[in-house]
Amino acid sequence: xxDWSRAVSAxxxxxxxPPIDSVTGNRGLQIEEALIFxxxxxxxxxxxxxxxxxxxxxxxxxxxxxxxxxxxxxEPQIVRHFTRLSQKNYAIDTGLYPLGSCTMKHNPRLNExxxxxxxxxxxxxxxxxxxxxxxxxxxDTLAHWLKTLTGLPAIALSPAAGAHGELxxxxxxxxxxxxxxxxxxxxxxxxxxxxxxPATAAACGYAVDPxxxxxxxxxxxxxxxxxxxxxVAALMLTNPNTCGLFEREMIDxxxxxxxxxxxxxxxxxxxxxxxxxxxxxxxGIDCMHLNLHKTFSTPHGGGGPxxxxxxxxxxxxxxxxxxxxxHGSDGLELIEHKSGPAEHSLGRLKGFHGxxxxxxRALAYMMSHGSDGLRQVAEDAVLNxxxxxxxxxxxxxxxxxGVCMHEVLFDDRFLKDTGVTTLDFAxxxxxxxxxxxxxxxxxxxxxxxxxxxxxxxxxxxLDWFISVMKRLAAVARxxxxxxxxxxxxxxxxxxLDETAAARKPVLRWRPEPARREAAD
Amino acid sequence: MRYLPLTSSDRAEMLAAIGAPSIDALFAxxxxxARLQGPLDLPRAMGxxxxxxxxxxxxxxxxxxxxxxxxxxxxxxRHHIPAAVxxxxxxxxxxxxxxxxxxxxxxxxxxYLFEFQTQVALLTGMEVANASLYxxxxxxxxxxxxxxxxxxxxxxxxxxxxxxxxREVCETYARFVGFAVDAQHPIPGGEDxxxxxxxxxSCVVVQNPDFFGEVRDxxxxxxxxxxxxxxxxxxxxxxLSLGAIRAPGEMGADIVAAEGQSLGNALNFGGPHVGLFATxxxxxxxxxxxxxxxxxxxxxxxxxxxxxxxxxxxxxxxxATSNICTNSGLCSLAFTIHLALLGETGxxxxxxxxxxxxxxxxxxxxxxxxxxxxxxxxxxxxxxRLPRPASEVVDRLAERGILAGVPASRFYPSRNELxxxxxxxxxxxxxxxDIDRLEGGLREMLS
Numbered sequence: 001x002x003d004w005s006r007a008v009s010a011x012x013x014x015x016x017x018p019p020i021d022s023v024t025g026n027r028g029l030q031i032e033e034a035l036i037f038x039x040x041x042x043x044x045x046x047x048x049x050x051x052x053x054x055x056x057x058x059x060x061x062x063x064x065x066x067x068x069x070x071x072x073x074x075e076p077q078i079v080r081h082f083t084r085l086s087q088k089n090y091a092i093d094t095g096l097y098p099l100g101s102c103t104m105k106h107n108p109r110l111n112e113x114x115x116x117x118x119x120x121x122x123x124x125x126x127x128x129x130x131x132x133x134x135x136x137x138x139x140d141t142l143a144h145w146l147k148t149l150t151g152l153p154a155i156a157l158s159p160a161a162g163a164h165g166e167l168x169x170x171x172x173x174x175x176x177x178x179x180x181x182x183x184x185x186x187x188x189x190x191x192x193x194x195x196x197x198p199a200t201a202a203a204c205g206y207a208v209d210p211x212x213x214x215x216x217x218x219x220x221x222x223x224x225x226x227x228x229x230x231x232v233a234a235l236m237l238t239n240p241n242t243c244g245l246f247e248r249e250m251i252d253x254x255x256x257x258x259x260x261x262x263x264x265x266x267x268x269x270x271x272x273x274x275x276x277x278x279x280x281x282x283x284g285i286d287c288m289h290l291n292l293h294k295t296f297s298t299p300h301g302g303g304g305p306x307x308x309x310x311x312x313x314x315x316x317x318x319x320x321x322x323x324x325x326x327h328g329s330d331g332l333e334l335i336e337h338k339s340g341p342a343e344h345s346l347g348r349l350k351g352f353h354g355x356x357x358x359x360x361r362a363l364a365y366m367m368s369h370g371s372d373g374l375r376q377v378a379e380d381a382v383l384n385x386x387x388x389x390x391x392x393x394x395x396x397x398x399x400x401x402g403v404c405m406h407e408v409l410f411d412d413r414f415l416k417d418t419g420v421t422t423l424d425f426a427x428x429x430x431x432x433x434x435x436x437x438x439x440x441x442x443x444x445x446x447x448x449x450x451x452x453x454x455x456x457x458x459x460x461x462l463d464w465f466i467s468v469m470k471r472l473a474a475v476a477r478x479x480x481x482x483x484x485x486x487x488x489x490x491x492x493x494x495x496l497d498e499t500a501a502a503r504k505p506v507l508r509w510r511p512e513p514a515r516r517e518a519a520d
Numbered sequence: 521m522r523y524l525p526l527t528s529s530d531r532a533e534m535l536a537a538i539g540a541p542s543i544d545a546l547f548a549x550x551x552x553x554a555r556l557q558g559p560l561d562l563p564r565a566m567g568x569x570x571x572x573x574x575x576x577x578x579x580x581x582x583x584x585x586x587x588x589x590x591x592x593x594x595x596x597x598r599h600h601i602p603a604a605v606x607x608x609x610x611x612x613x614x615x616x617x618x619x620x621x622x623x624x625x626x627x628x629x630x631x632y633l634f635e636f637q638t639q640v641a642l643l644t645g646m647e648v649a650n651a652s653l654y655x656x657x658x659x660x661x662x663x664x665x666x667x668x669x670x671x672x673x674x675x676x677x678x679x680x681x682x683x684x685x686x687r688e689v690c691e692t693y694a695r696f697v698g699f700a701v702d703a704q705h706p707i708p709g710g711e712d713x714x715x716x717x718x719x720x721x722s723c724v725v726v727q728n729p730d731f732f733g734e735v736r737d738x739x740x741x742x743x744x745x746x747x748x749x750x751x752x753x754x755x756x757x758x759x760l761s762l763g764a765i766r767a768p769g770e771m772g773a774d775i776v777a778a779e780g781q782s783l784g785n786a787l788n789f790g791g792p793h794v795g796l797f798a799t800x801x802x803x804x805x806x807x808x809x810x811x812x813x814x815x816x817x818x819x820x821x822x823x824x825x826x827x828x829x830x831x832x833x834x835x836x837x838x839x840a841t842s843n844i845c846t847n848s849g850l851c852s853l854a855f856t857i858h859l860a861l862l863g864e865t866g867x868x869x870x871x872x873x874x875x876x877x878x879x880x881x882x883x884x885x886x887x888x889x890x891x892x893x894x895x896x897x898x899x900x901x902x903x904x905r906l907p908r909p910a911s912e913v914v915d916r917l918a919e920r921g922i923l924a925g926v927p928a929s930r931f932y933p934s935r936n937e938l939x940x941x942x943x944x945x946x947x948x949x950x951x952x953x954d955i956d957r958l959e960g961g962l963r964e965m966l967s
Binding site for chain 1: 521522523524525526530531533534535537538539540543546547548549550551553554556557558559560561563564565566567568570571572575576577578579580581582583584585586587592594595596598599602604606607608609610611612613614615616617618619620622623624625626627628629630631632633634636637638639641643644647648649651652654655656657658683685688691692695696697698702704718735736737762763764765766767779783786787788789790791792793794804810811812813814815816817819821823824825827828829830832833834835836837838839840842843844845846848849850851853857859860861862863864865866867868869870872873875876878879880882895896897898899900904912918923926930933948
């Protein structure tokens with residue numbers, strides 16, 4: 001045990017004096033913060049607005065009557081409220097966030113600054129196109145980078161997130177099949193896939209046919225080829241896959257998929273592992289979405305907004321959603337309707353032109369790294385994950401042999417007979433100051449723990465993390481299950497009752513019950 | 521490279537610990553023909569100064585709304601964003617956190633989403649709201665699909681006065697997801713939607729204020745829909761309007777799909793924005809997207825968690841109510857903070873200022889010879905007919921540094937009957953001088 005982990009474990013000793021009862025309910029930096037609705041001071045307002053000059057209402061007699069129910073609060077109270085709430089969150093800015101498949105890497109602040117330039121943030125999507133040439137140039141430059149990195153000739157930029165990109169890709173595939181009069185019924189999806197893959201295929205009217213994994217954690221090629229046939233529209237495969245492994249037989253799989261007349265959709269959620277080192281087009285894929293909020297560092301923002309551009313092969317490019325930006329005789333042109341070159345477009349997937357704010361951030365990220373730096377991103381991400389794999393191999397249990405890519409998957413065999421579950425282990429990690437890894441995903445291994453350190457973590461930090469993981473595994477093996485089951489203790493809340501939340505959902509504040517609660 | 525902490529000696533030590541002779545050994549699973557031997561043909565790494573210079577030069581080529589008299593709306597509105605909003609959403613604990621799957625260390629995100637859900641429910645006059653969707657247009661199509669799940673019917677009737685992008689998104693999804701859309705032609709005026717409802721109609725989708733800015737009462741339509749077992753979906757593209765006009769919930773809406781950009785979020789050339797989605801309690805298990813619910817922790821204290829996730833793709837996979845995973849978290853935070861700052865009185869005052877600005881603008885440009893106001897009632901946007909094609913007028917005014925509005929032909933290039941129609945919006949940021957410039961420009965061009 002090093003000094004640091006000794007200090008951590010000392011915190012839990014019985015020799016500490018018991019805390020006195022709290023007078024306020026607050027403990028140090030752990031502040032209880034009421035809902036804004038419970039801080040209402042009627043008549044207060046956090047914004048000073050002028051009184052409108054007298055005018056004749058033209059609302060047609062449809063004026064809103066009665067109170068809406070919004071609380072009145074001044075600016076200092078609002079700033080404090082949201083600052084206090086922020087302090088109840090773990091974030092990349094505060095520590096390692098090793099969520100596998102989520103790619104929680106550093107979010108450069110230059111990107112935030114540039115996205116807020118008035119020339120990007122304060123332009124309207126319906127301004128005359130001649131007044132926004134710089135916006136089109138930025139989008140076109142981003143497209144050029146993404147096409148070069150993927151090796152695919154076209155890119156659809158409007159999808160708002162990865163799942164939206166999947167929808168776009170499967171719709172394009174279906175449009176291409178329909179254009180050749182080919183109605184197909186099934187989409188093949190490995191059992192290890194993200195839940196969005198089967199949900200997307202089903203949403204587009206396809207039956208989802210699962211493919212098992214082989215003993216190395218990769219798609220079972222024999223099972224896959226046995227399921228291929230003339231009614232298969234597409235294979236949706238994540239590469240590197242959700243076990244953190246590269247699908248070694250991608251090129252052969254692509255050939256088999258194409259021989260069956262189907263399309264090959266690649267889920268690009270893990271593109272960060274290979275960016276700059278492998279062009280997905282060289283693996284034979286037809287279509288891949290890119291999560292700008294993963295590989296290209298746009299902030300996750302507590303669950304969005306994301307951006308999910310889709311790279312398309314020439315066979316799918318004619319079906320790309322609106323709008324299109326094309327090089328015309330007079331510079332860049334914005335095509336907003338199914339006409340001209342976009343005649344066969346599948347149509348519109350969201351309002352306006354895509355997540356411009358995310359485009360600016362992602363381009364700033366790519367330009368900062370350059371083609372050399374992006375390659376280094378992939379290498380460091382893979383190196384960090386393998387370092388964790390190698391250093392933890394004897395303490396945890398690896399379901400699959402060999403090197404991994406940008407994330408390393410463990411299962412719960414190392415917890416066998418300890419009474420500690422993956423969930424308990426994850427919660428104990430919180431008490432040691434770390435965000436847990438992805439738990440219970442992928443579904444193909446028991447009690448999965450999927451760890452993705454990303455390239456923006458230092459070796460020193462990884463060494464700390466490794467020592468904590470080793471120590472926790474040792475404590476579990478030593479039989480101290482109670483410690484795990486009661487974790488986390490050093491958080492604003494202990495474990496929350498999710499069953500009760502779902503059984504009788506309380507999804508909004510309402511005045512009466514809250515007052516009763518306050519009186520309790 | 522400033523974002524990469526590993527040094528070359530770190531890398532060497534780590535490779536040794538792994539037992540790999542080189543970094544290439546870690547990529548050995550990549551098939552030989554797909555291994556790139558060197559960097560791709562793209563620019564090399566740049567420092568902050570160079571990146572900032574390159575990207576700023578692109579930004580400088582655009583005409584920022586704040587630099588000119590600006591009257592564009594049509595689903596995206598330019599409002600003042602209080603300084604505290606952008607400061608707070610840039611706190612790293614909000615900006616750089618993930619979806620709150622570990623609730624013990626994500627109570628900040630969960631609590632503001634609970635506040636957001638409550639605010640959206642109150643504004644729309646509905647019982648329950650989710651934690652946001654991508655944008656208004658995708659919220660609209662999610663509402664249509666949800667109505668299909670609830671009623672077991674497959675046809676949606678869309679008003680001709682629904683935002684054309686919202687209609688187009690519905691048409692795209694209809695083709696691939698497999699439902700029918702009966703979309704009406706855009707006619708700035710009345711339409712008898714109830715007459716189109718039949719036994720296969722899952723929902724009728726209307727917009728308020730509608731695409732041409734008209735404020736309407738849909739109470740009677742709601743009643744007629746309900747008599748036929750059809751749901752009424754009310755779309756709101758200018759959420760601020762609900763500080764002034766009757767809420768969709770009061771009119772009998774079953775689902776409200778809205779764009780929340782007007783509160784807290786910049787124009788951003790159309791994205792990211794924030795989709796709002798509200799409905800009745802009885803439909804909650806058919807809702808798409810994330811929901812935050814109240815519960816208690818092991819010590820009995822109130823807290824928040826993501827809930828009813830058995831509707832969602834990560835649990836239900838191909839049986840999920842929607843494939844949505846990411847939503848618009850940070851945009852919903854901006855919305856929540858802005859609306860919290862405004863509060864009851866501020867929201868109503870802001871809505872009133874918007875309406876007052878639009879009334880003044882309407883009075884001034886109605887007085888320009890040849891200009892005819894189309895609307896009977898409006899909030900902060902209205903439509904006018906011009907004696908010349910509106911796109912021509914807009915382009916010429918843009919050359920003079922006035923962004924006059926949106927010609928309907930931008931959306932409907934082949935509908936000649938809309939060629940003279942211009943949508944014009946005013947907000948609290950519209951000044952008297954701006955109105956003078958627009959009126960003057962129109963007088964000059966139309967004389």
